Amino acid sequence: MIRGENIVKIFDGRRVLDDVSVLFDAGKTNLIIGRSGSGKTVLLKSLVGLHEIDEGNIYFDDLCYTKLDFNARKAVRKDIGMIFQGGALLDSSTVEDNIRLPLDLFTEQSFEEKMERVNFCLKRVNLPNAHKLYPAELSGGMIKRVAIARAIVLNPKYLFCDEPNSGLDPMTSIVIDNLIKEITEEYNITTIVNTHDMNSVMEIGEKIVFIHEGKKWWEGTKHDILQSDNRELNDFVFASAMAKRAKANM
Amino acid sequence: MIKFFDTLGRYCLLMKKVFSRPEKWSIYRKRIVFEMDALGYNSIGIAAIISIFMGAVVTLQMAINLESPFIPRSLIGYATRETMILEFSSTVVALILAGKVGSNIASEIGTMRITEQIDALEIMGINSASYLIMPKIVATIFFFPLLTILSMVIGVFGGWVVAGFTGIMMPDDYIEGLFYAFRPLSIIYSLIKASVFAYLITSISGFFGYYAQGNSLEVGRASTKAVVVSSIAILVFNLILTQIFLT
Numbered sequence A: 001m002i003r004g005e006n007i008v009k010i011f012d013g014r015r016v017l018d019d020v021s022v023l024f025d026a027g028k029t030n031l032i033i034g035r036s037g038s039g040k041t042v043l044l045k046s047l048v049g050l051h052e053i054d055e056g057n058i059y060f061d062d063l064c065y066t067k068l069d070f071n072a073r074k075a076v077r078k079d080i081g082m083i084f085q086g087g088a089l090l091d092s093s094t095v096e097d098n099i100r101l102p103l104d105l106f107t108e109q110s111f112e113e114k115m116e117r118v119n120f121c122l123k124r125v126n127l128p129n130a131h132k133l134y135p136a137e138l139s140g141g142m143i144k145r146v147a148i149a150r151a152i153v154l155n156p157k158y159l160f161c162d163e164p165n166s167g168l169d170p171m172t173s174i175v176i177d178n179l180i181k182e183i184t185e186e187y188n189i190t191t192i193v194n195t196h197d198m199n200s201v202m203e204i205g206e207k208i209v210f211i212h213e214g215k216k217w218w219e220g221t222k223h224d225i226l227q228s229d230n231r232e233l234n235d236f237v238f239a240s241a242m243a244k245r246a247k248a249n250m
Numbered sequence B: 001m002i003k004f005f006d007t008l009g010r011y012c013l014l015m016k017k018v019f020s021r022p023e024k025w026s027i028y029r030k031r032i033v034f035e036m037d038a039l040g041y042n043s044i045g046i047a048a049i050i051s052i053f054m055g056a057v058v059t060l061q062m063a064i065n066l067e068s069p070f071i072p073r074s075l076i077g078y079a080t081r082e083t084m085i086l087e088f089s090s091t092v093v094a095l096i097l098a099g100k101v102g103s104n105i106a107s108e109i110g111t112m113r114i115t116e117q118i119d120a121l122e123i124m125g126i127n128s129a130s131y132l133i134m135p136k137i138v139a140t141i142f143f144f145p146l147l148t149i150l151s152m153v154i155g156v157f158g159g160w161v162v163a164g165f166t167g168i169m170m171p172d173d174y175i176e177g178l179f180y181a182f183r184p185l186s187i188i189y190s191l192i193k194a195s196v197f198a199y200l201i202t203s204i205s206g207f208f209g210y211y212a213q214g215n216s217l218e219v220g221r222a223s224t225k226a227v228v229v230s231s232i233a234i235l236v237f238n239l240i241l242t243q244i245f246l247t
């Protein structure tokens, strides 16, 4: 469970996040949706502590993350997996080394044990033969999958994904979305996914938070979303042809 | 002026982060070896080329300007040696390396910043500043003095080649001058300077890369700044160190 209370984040005097309170449950795929520039990435990075928030509190289960010092946060971070908008694989390392890095740093396992875990994770994301490739040699979809493998290698309790399927074709997007959903359920992870893709919303969204101009505008389930009478939310949702059709069929 | 102290303050904070206790020594050791290869070993070529030419030119200049029956020809060898050891092999080589190594470090780390690779390291619970910058600092502090020794040897050799080929002086006179009033201490002095310059180049370039933000334009700007600022720092510290050691 992850809880944010009255989060405020100010950049250059502008309230990029304005009094946002959110609650995300374990074992569920939680979505944050909103237009480009609405503050999704800032919210995600604030939750994990990559941005220091100006007001409010963040809880990971019962732990108040905002009050922890650097070293205590490091301990929590070992339970966090994150997938960045661009993948953020280390360019100078192979796929295998990228995934093994957290194991190298935080476990005392032997090389064989570590490689077994790396192999398992790569198989889990359907890339059993990519070990020796460098990030520059991967396609966009493969990069996202390696990023997922790296994020889950330490068995995280919390998984954060910033637009995991931006820039991918619809088929690959669905594969990635479902992969995230499966992993979430399999290991009972608290997962938070940023997206502006309505396909993902209808496919994997369980709890959905709609952010508009830095404020929490709406929250609910994917069943509620088509019937909401919130104007900004409707503008966002029905910009997609797929959602229009779904509404017409209701 | 305020901006200068603000930057200096942020630089010091970063250095504190860089030199905090590493997560795991074995990983750092591997990275240090890797950086020695990437930043040190790969600079041997350029250091050798400029050294042989500078040694040759210094010898030529000396020979032309010291054309007098009252000055022993061996003085040319002596002067070449002193120039190479005292200033050239540490300071000028460091300035060249500031261009090569400094821009390399700043653009590498800057790119990692804007493509969120540094955020990814932080999220894993890794002290990214230390993980990225410390191995580079340690590697160059150890490797640059080696480059300096190499540069001294090659530079003096360049002078000898010129002496032999152009016939402006007897190579034997040159060799005699090389060993005249030789003080091993000046080599130590030069090596200390090389280590200090290595630290300056690597930490300053790392700093500008680490705090790059925005897009590839900014990374380019960060790497230019890294080269300019580390060059100035080298010149300033050269003055300070010379004052401390040689007076």
Ligand SMILES: Nc1ncnc2c1ncn2[C@@H]1O[C@H](COP(=O)(O)OP(=O)(O)OP(=O)(O)O)[C@@H](O)[C@H]1O
Binding pocket: A011, A012, A016, A034, A035, A036, A037, A038, A039, A040, A041, A042, A043, A196
């Ligand atoms: N480091 C920063 N400094 C200043 N302003 C920032 C910074 N990061 C984000 N912002 C501002 O915060 C706002 C929200 O940005 P954010 O990246 O969260 O958008 P987003 O919802 O993730 O958009 P997208 O879907 O395009 O990724 C933007 O207006 C942006 O200009």
Ligand SMILES: [Mg+2]
Binding pocket: A040, A041, A042, A085, A162, A163
């Ligand atoms: Mg974003």
